[in-house]
């Protein structure tokens with residue numbers, strides 16, 4: 001029998017930090033996320049356990065913890081608990097891309113998405129790519145925008161460096177609404193895929209598009225099975241990109257079916273900062 005959580009914070013998390021206050025952010029699909037305030041600042045704690053359909057969700061927090069420590073060790077710890085693994089990482093204050101752009105999706109919206117905000121999302125992706133890692137799960141909820149910068153969170157599925165075997169598991173695609181045709185094809189044919197920087201660029205394009213318009217990159221019914229969704233993505237074409245200006249042109253290029261035709265994340269930053 002699997003338990004659907006949430007569980008209390010494991011003792012090993014409480015041994016690592018002492019909460020002054022805590023708030024459960026979400027509990028779903030084998031993962032509970034907490035925002036924890038301590039005397040030293042704010043942290044996110046992610047606690048994983050096996051979900052009804054997947055065993056890997058139990059390992060995801062430790063896998064992410066090992067990656068975060070390789071990228072920027074400050075404030076990151078991880079470990080095991082009775083039902084899986086956990087991590088602690090710095091809390092990023094801000095609004096997700098999806099929430100920030102809600103006004104553009106509202107009935108009768110007149111304002112257009114800010115290319116500067118899109119640039120800060122692209123910069124977060126490009127900064128990760130510069131380290132040699134692909135994210136593998138870019139989506140509008142994983143881009144947290146503040147006045148100073150955008151944080152790209154949830155590195156549990158990232159690919160590009162060493163992962164301890166005990167915490168590793170194979171990549172079975174990402175949230176289908178952001179999945180590139182080549183990843184969908186591979187998952188349909190073999191059950192797994194390998195995250196790439198080009199697939200991240202596609203996912204960034206699909207994230208900017210849905211946040212600006214409310215539309216998925218490819219049209220499929222809400223109740224379509226995962227398999228049918230992936231088949232629609234492979235078959236294409238993606239929806240026409242009705243976002244104006246340089247941002248719209250870039251999203252169109254990011255959604256190119258051929259990975260080699262997509263701009264690199266650093267090129268997207270360059271285009272958006274030159275603003276033509």
Ligand SMILES: Nc1ncnc2c1ncn2[C@@H]1O[C@H](COP(=O)(O)OP(=O)(O)OP(=O)(O)O)[C@@H](O)[C@H]1O
Nearest residue numbers: 025029031033044089090091092093141142153154
């Ligand atoms: N470091 C962080 N700073 C701020 N918010 C965070 C942080 N980590 C997680 N969150 C919040 O918790 C939510 C879920 O986190 P995350 O995506 O990392 O977990 P998950 O278990 O993969 O959840 P999901 O199944 O939704 O992908 C995020 O969308 C965000 O709102």
Ligand SMILES: [Mg+2]
Nearest residue numbers: 137141142154
């Ligand atoms: Mg997530």
